[in-house]
Amino acid sequence: MSMKPSATWVRSLTGACIGAALLAVAAACGAEEPTATAVPTPTTEFFEAGGASAAGVAAGEAELWEERQGGTLIFGSAKEVTSPHAFTTTSSVDGHTKEATWLEPLIQLGGDGNLYPVLATSWVANDDSSVWTFHLRQGVLFHNGVEMTSADVIWSVNYVMDANNAARGHGELAPLVRSIEAVDKYTVRFNMAGSQSSFPIIISDISVLPIIPVDSLEPGEIQVREGSPGTGPFKFDEWVPASKTVVTRFDDYWGGKPYLEKIVFQLIASATSRGNALRTREIQLTERLTPIFAGRVESGEIGAIEVSPATRSGYRRVIFNVDSPIFDDIDVRLAATYAMDMQKLLDEAFFGLGALMDGVVPPGSIWDDTLRACCPRREGDPDKARALLAASSYAGEPIRLIVGRGQGEPIGVSLSRQLRDVGFNVNLQVLESGVYDDKQATGDFDLSPKGGSWGGDPVIDAAGRWRCELTELHYNNQTRYCNPELDSMIDVYYGLTEIEDKLAQYSKIATILYDAVITKHMGWNFTRFFGWNDNLKGFEHRGEGGYTRGPIGGGLWRVYFED
């Protein structure tokens, strides 16, 4: 088990995406024979090896499948699928579960930062990225037995685009897409609102655009008790609120039959209970185990279990409310920034498990290189903080530091200690998550740690947090920072296609943010661990905390029990 993050994931982005996409077209085209077993296993290795090896893999596949198939996996989930609705995702676990089983996006972001084909086999933009054309995979069956075509994609997109349907992806999709039309049965064309070069990355998020059959939902239907048919390797079977989600094998999965007959996502909220149930083999795979448990497995104290950290499950940052009477003074923000020693925080609040970061970019990525060049990290420096504070407008007013109960607590304690050390008066409030969200939305705070996750592009992932137009919707822009110059730079960024241009533009954006001192980035958090019984084989994850199957490898699709 390695606790070090991979330094090489996300080395390149857009260029590689296109490359991968082209490769994918080749691969997919060479493999569109109708027999089920002849459908290639679109793993990363497959793409790398090229379509030629497809037949070989496929020949052994049938025997292998016979050998491995069968069994019910009980997966210990930390959170529940709050609703089986395809277009409602209330937590990362909710999204991961759906994406790992019955729903699929058009394309997917791999752990290497590349985009991979899923339901679309290739995608191409016109010169200024104002029109995107997606070629769909042929022969894909929905769980209801009907073949997926352009009509389904168009219906899904339009459903999300209609605000009345309150779809989770509306906020992302609606501003970018003007219309969608069918070119033919297996080709769709998106007419964009202006230049949208980053469009593929946005729809690679399952919570934005899963594809389900035409008319699966009534207009405005947000309450469902059953999942709509999808195209994934497992079919939705049953959902019990506050308890479990059950899926069963879909034999006609376009990517090849999965091995497991059934998966039960059993909600076990307590991490300790998940660990215990894993030890007794009542569950065979689980997520979000504690570092303590992982340590005991690693030391050999607990046997017959494998653990692996989700090194990119999320990052942490601390945001200032620039509207607050205390932090509207940039000097006070700067003083607080220097007061915070993030390594100390990682040590105190995360068992030292984590990697420092300078922005919302993964360490070692091309983005990280850009960021380091423009915006040198402000290390913790208490003396500097004291000096800055003395010279500022701060007169000892209590700082409302709000944190969520649970993981937020140790962060709050560590931060308070550091801030008090340089002379801040800290009022630490540990809040239940809904209250915590509410206070951020209403601005009843001065300082707050927040989470976030990497979606493949530092600007697209986070633009909503910086835009003026969104400051009135404070659940997006919670620092309440507004700079029209920055907004227009973001607009420009959306139209860029070349990676060099993007990096240059990102550098400018990052510099403005750096100078504004609205966020202090803390680091990537490595404290979440997957764990599974050692007779369970084939489980791979991308490190982001998900357990997605698909062309990018791993997931639950290729999981099997070894007798």
Add this chain to the structure above:
Amino acid sequence: MAILDVQHLTVDFALDDGGTLRAVDDTSFTIDSGEVLGLVGESGSGKSVTALSIMRLLDSQADITAGRILFDGEDLATKSEAEMRTIRGQRISMIFQEPMTSLNPAYTVGDQVSEVFRHHLHMGFGESKQRAIEMFERVKIPRPKDTYGKFPHEFSGGMRQRVMIAIALACGPDLLIADEPTTALDVTIQAQVLSVIQDLQHDMGLALLFISHDLEVVAQMCDKVAVMYGARLMEVGESTSLFTGPRHPYTDGLLRSIPRRGQPLTPIAGTIFDLRSPPDGCRFHPRCPYAEDRCRRETPELRALEPAGDGRLAACHFPLAGVGAKA
């Protein structure tokens, strides 16, 4: 023949502070079948402890340290708990002072009476119920049938005491101990309850140990009287002669302290001593108008007095003449 013969009964309490208290000291008396013995004395003199000793229902801190309690020739003091249980409620019964709390509030009075029949005589429910209703009749409770299913709180104190009597006499015991059975009742009710006891005692030929500090009631109810002071018996004798001619200065004092027409009321001077440290010699000496040196040194034994034959016993070095003057 004496149904009860208490000989040199001595009861000690182990106190919480480690000391001991002798609540009954070297006490002897007898009760014949069909006889009524009154036991009188000031509060705290040891009357109840004497009664509970006979029942062997003393608290766990109390211990019979000497003496014998011969009931029908057998020593109760040495009987096992199991043997005592066959005697209690069947051969010796007891009724208590507090009619309001002595009955179980959670059960019907009928159940509390019939229970005795079921327990001792192994009757079934129907028969025991019948017998209980009969007992209600005998203690003169109106509408005995309706009474059966009622709860104690539905009755007055007098009626409850009748229920207690019914319980006590259910199995036709040889000896009844009544520990101040009417003290808590109104005077008119008192008389009714006493007459019930008296009638039944007579009808059933019961031996009765009647404890009271109401001398008039005792005079009216009892054949014989025993006077207790500070854990010891002071005087024992025939009821009429004892009341008219007390031989012990304490009895004399007691009689003078009850209001009587034409006589000045003269309470006994002083207060009772602390039982934890009784005075040497005669324990009445600090309050006795006739006390002399000898009284302070020597403890007088309870002994027969001259003229012999009237059965009078007194524990005094200088007994009175029997007409209220010093001999």
Add this chain to the structure above:
Amino acid sequence: MLIRYSLRRLLETIPTLFIISVIVFSLVLLIPGDRVLVMLGYSGGDIADVISKEVYAAMEIRLGVNDPIPLQYARWLGRALQGDLGTSPLHAIPVMDIILARLPATIYLALASIILGTLVAIPLGVAAAVKQNTWVDHLANGVVLFGLVTPGFWVALMLVLLFGVYLGWLPTFGYTAPQDDFVEFLRHITLPTIVLGLDFAANVIRFIRTDFIEQMREDYVRTARAKGLSERLVIWKHIFKNSMLATVTVLGFDISRLMGGSTIIESIFAYPGISFLLLQSIFNRDFATVQGVVIFIALMVVFMNYLADILYALLNPRIRYE
């Protein structure tokens, strides 16, 4: 007499229930946290996606959160009286159905805990009172101290480690309905029952012991002994019924507490009862379900107290006439 008394007390619970419903309804609405945001997946601050005003507005209308609160209450009460507690905004399952689906699990657990607790507590509490300062008394005292001092979750985890992980005798989580597989039902319910039962027993022992010692000094006990009754009858007939009088009042409260389920125990054992449902619904700001569950728990508390009153009247003949 008893029937009339029962009916009167039943009628008396109606205003209580009404007041509770008003309080529950308004308190739930007062829970901070934006249910529109939660529905749209913006809970916990982990998701960085953009949310649009239009979708926010659409969801707001769908949840009906814009209507005046008295109107919301009237609508809710009207339906609740017909047994309809509404539908969760999250899914199409009526709240009543969800509650009814999960209620048996909680009730079985509560009943099992009460039975276990009572079976342990009554003999132990009585023995401790009757044989003060003997080993039984010390044992009872130990149970009480253990129950009061050790937090339930700790006991739960220790039991899971011992019987689940090390010995492998019992499952560590979950539930099986008795009608599906009775043995599995028992196996699943055992550990949570021990945790809750011990806790319940600790309270009851403490209470019974004190009360019994007091009762033993009562005059009626002396009367019972003077009748020549065996110690068994004196204790288990005469004292016991009186002692139960006081205990029932206390038990009524403890029992209704158990009927509401234990959030911690249901969480640790991933036990699908209504208490865990309540917790999840609060996280999800699923107010319809929260209101439904809380009202249900309140109903149960009121009903258990009502039962305790009736039982008290049965045991205590005096009460019926007062």
